[in-house]
Amino acid sequence: MVENKAPVFSKSDxxxxxxxxxxxxxxxxxxxxxxxxxxxxxxxILTKYGSRPMITIDPLVHSKTKDGFPAYRLHPLADEKFKELLAKEK
Structure with a gap:
């Protein structure tokens, strides 16, 4: 019997x-x-296993990274959506 489990992403993803x-x-x-x-x-973003937030905040980096940018993280499955938003921006 094959189980369909949601993929587990690590912090580095x-x-x-x-x-x-x-x-x-x-x-x-x-x-x-x-x-x-x-x-x-x-x-x-809609995935096979439900909806997930496209952008999250890294809880280990409190508010900003060392280069001054916010500690936002892009979901690994949000490639297409981010490309669309980037195309609109240009």
């Missing part, structure tokens, strides 16, 4: 603003602004 900027070819400020806006809106 979630992208920071700097990592998202590098992955999607934009600057950190633009990535951080998009993440901040989506966090304030409470944007969710």
């Amino acid at each position: 979630y992208l920071s603003a700097a990592a998202a900027a590098k992955k999607y070819g934009t600057d950190k400020l633009t990535a951080a602004q998009i993440m901040h806006e989506q966090f304030k809106r409470g944007t969710k």
Whole structure:
């Protein structure tokens, strides 16, 4: 019998603003602004196992990272949605 379990993501799977900027070819400020806006809106992504928040805050980094950007983290399954938002921004 095969069980369908939701994938478990580790902390390293979630992208920071700097990592998202590098992955999607934009600057950190633009990535951080998009993440901040989506966090304030409470944007969710639909997955096979239900809805999940698109942007979360890293609880171990209190408010900002050492480079001054908020400690937002992008969900690993939010690639397509983030690409759409980035295209609208440009």
